[in-house]
Amino acid sequence: MTDCLIIGAGPYGLSLAAHLSALNVDFRIAGTPMGAWVSTMPDGMCLKSEGFASSLFEPSGTFTLGAFCASEGIPYAHTGVPVQKATFVAYGQAFQRQFVPSLEARTAVLVTRQGNGFTTRFADGGSITSRRVVSAVGVERYAQVPAPLQALPAALCSHSSQHSSFAEFAGQAVVVIGGGSSAMDAAAALRRQGARVTVVARRSTVRFQTPLGQRSLRDKIRAPMTVLGPGWKSVLCTRAPLLFHYMPDEFRTKVVTRYLGPAPAWFVRDQVEGHIPIITDTTVVAAEAKDGGTQLTLRTHDGATSTLVADHVVCATGFKIAMDRTPFLDRELVAAIAHVDGAPKLSRNFETTVRGLHVIGPAAANSFGPMLRFAAGAGFASRRLSRHIASAQASRPRRRHAPVSAEARVVDA
Numbered sequence: 001m002t003d004c005l006i007i008g009a010g011p012y013g014l015s016l017a018a019h020l021s022a023l024n025v026d027f028r029i030a031g032t033p034m035g036a037w038v039s040t041m042p043d044g045m046c047l048k049s050e051g052f053a054s055s056l057f058e059p060s061g062t063f064t065l066g067a068f069c070a071s072e073g074i075p076y077a078h079t080g081v082p083v084q085k086a087t088f089v090a091y092g093q094a095f096q097r098q099f100v101p102s103l104e105a106r107t108a109v110l111v112t113r114q115g116n117g118f119t120t121r122f123a124d125g126g127s128i129t130s131r132r133v134v135s136a137v138g139v140e141r142y143a144q145v146p147a148p149l150q151a152l153p154a155a156l157c158s159h160s161s162q163h164s165s166f167a168e169f170a171g172q173a174v175v176v177i178g179g180g181s182s183a184m185d186a187a188a189a190l191r192r193q194g195a196r197v198t199v200v201a202r203r204s205t206v207r208f209q210t211p212l213g214q215r216s217l218r219d220k221i222r223a224p225m226t227v228l229g230p231g232w233k234s235v236l237c238t239r240a241p242l243l244f245h246y247m248p249d250e251f252r253t254k255v256v257t258r259y260l261g262p263a264p265a266w267f268v269r270d271q272v273e274g275h276i277p278i279i280t281d282t283t284v285v286a287a288e289a290k291d292g293g294t295q296l297t298l299r300t301h302d303g304a305t306s307t308l309v310a311d312h313v314v315c316a317t318g319f320k321i322a323m324d325r326t327p328f329l330d331r332e333l334v335a336a337i338a339h340v341d342g343a344p345k346l347s348r349n350f351e352t353t354v355r356g357l358h359v360i361g362p363a364a365a366n367s368f369g370p371m372l373r374f375a376a377g378a379g380f381a382s383r384r385l386s387r388h389i390a391s392a393q394a395s396r397p398r399r400r401h402a403p404v405s406a407e408a409r410v411v412d413a
């Protein structure tokens with residue numbers, strides 16, 4: 001039995017693995033390196049986070065995105081130079097090769113409780129037993145589609161996270177639902193691929209971020225820079241995630257939902273404004289398949305209705321963490337995980353109410369604050385959880401291992 005299995009190889013899973021490795025913890029990690037970034041984000045997009053806030057974490061703190069870009073000759077600045085998705089993916093994969101070479105590229109399909117630990121089964125037929133499981137699977141499984149669109153067939157309606165290239169929509173009329181960052185990234189990617197795009201947004205305006213530009217001393221005092229952007233609230237969120245953890249559930253849920261709204265990045269503005277019609281103040285109230293496409297019924301906030309016809313609808317309507325939608329968690333485990341508004345209630349060591357089952361990444365934001373929604377939160381999570389796991393392993397009485405049977409070797413393939 002291994003001590004710890006990490007499921008997921010994005011910024012959080014890889015950073016935790018790098019820390020556990022340095023502490024000589026017996027662990028295994030499964031997932032596709034930077035898999036979500038490769039296949040669920042538009043090709044050609046740039047990160048909204050600044051360069052200095054887009055690193056993964058290993059104990060020495062030297063293999064940063066900046067160091068990687070310098071070694072590869074890729075243009076980089078701490079702020080002001082948007083980071084290409086392709087650069088971030090290449091950096092994450094280089095991080096994996098250097099610090100987490102033991103990564104197993106396999107997909108977990110079922111985690112069940114087994115005595116004092118867990119058995120995790122994989123799509124390839126193998127399984128791993130472990131004392132702990134750390135779920136670091138990001139948000140992909142928690143995609144939200146508005147109710148009126150849920151009955152449309154997959155050929156007519158999809159979630160933005162189901163695409164990376166959008167090439168299949170060349171020449172088609174596509175409606176993007178949403179007014180946030182994902183919506184503008186998807187709309188820009190669709191336009192690059194030659195689709196005829198219309199955006200439908202609930203808000204009265206799409207509020208793009210403004211570029212930071214040169215910051216005076218006064219700016220720096222009034223709104224100090226953090227990995228979440230400038231401002232004293234962000235200072236609190238990044239410096240005091242454990243203080244956030246002490247706050248009442250209702251306060252934490254409200255802050256995580258409202259803080260750092262969906263503002264699209266400043267550099268997407270030119271690709272969208274003046275090129276793509278944006279229908280604001282409007283929601284989709286009904287949708288039906290018609291003549292090989294989709295007919296949407298729209299309603300403005302003052303009650304006027306209209307119809308809009310498209311070949312396909314892309315819902316860039318975000319994600320909502322809901323532990324009961326985690327596909328690989330056995331129902332008995334899901335039932336035992338206490339949650340608040342769908343997100344797991346976590347201890348100060350990222351442990352759910354199921355002993356030995358931990359959750360890191362955006363699903364931990366309700367417990368530790370908005371920083372955990374971003375790659376930048378992986379430093380705090382991996383330092384804290386790796387120390388906890390290492391000290392628990394060190395305090396366990398050592399037992400001699402029984403010889404592994406031939407059957408066990410096959411199962412643990």
Ligand SMILES: Cc1cc2nc3c(=O)[nH]c(=O)nc-3n(C[C@H](O)[C@H](O)[C@H](O)COP(=O)(O)OP(=O)(O)OC[C@H]3O[C@@H](n4cnc5c(N)ncnc54)[C@H](O)[C@@H]3O)c2cc1C
Binds near residue numbers: 011030041373376
């Ligand atoms: C459109 C969009 C733009 C974003 N832009 C930014 C940004 O600019 N900056 C920023 O910091 N954050 C951004 N984020 C937030 C992003 O979620 C985090 O940065 C970060 O990727 C979260 O890391 P993670 O390791 O928790 O999950 P992910 O990066 O989502 O990685 C999940 C990992 O889990 C693996 N996995 C999933 N299911 C299984 C399974 N069953 N078995 C095995 N492995 C599995 C995947 O293969 C992948 O390796 C953005 C998110 C979205 C959706």
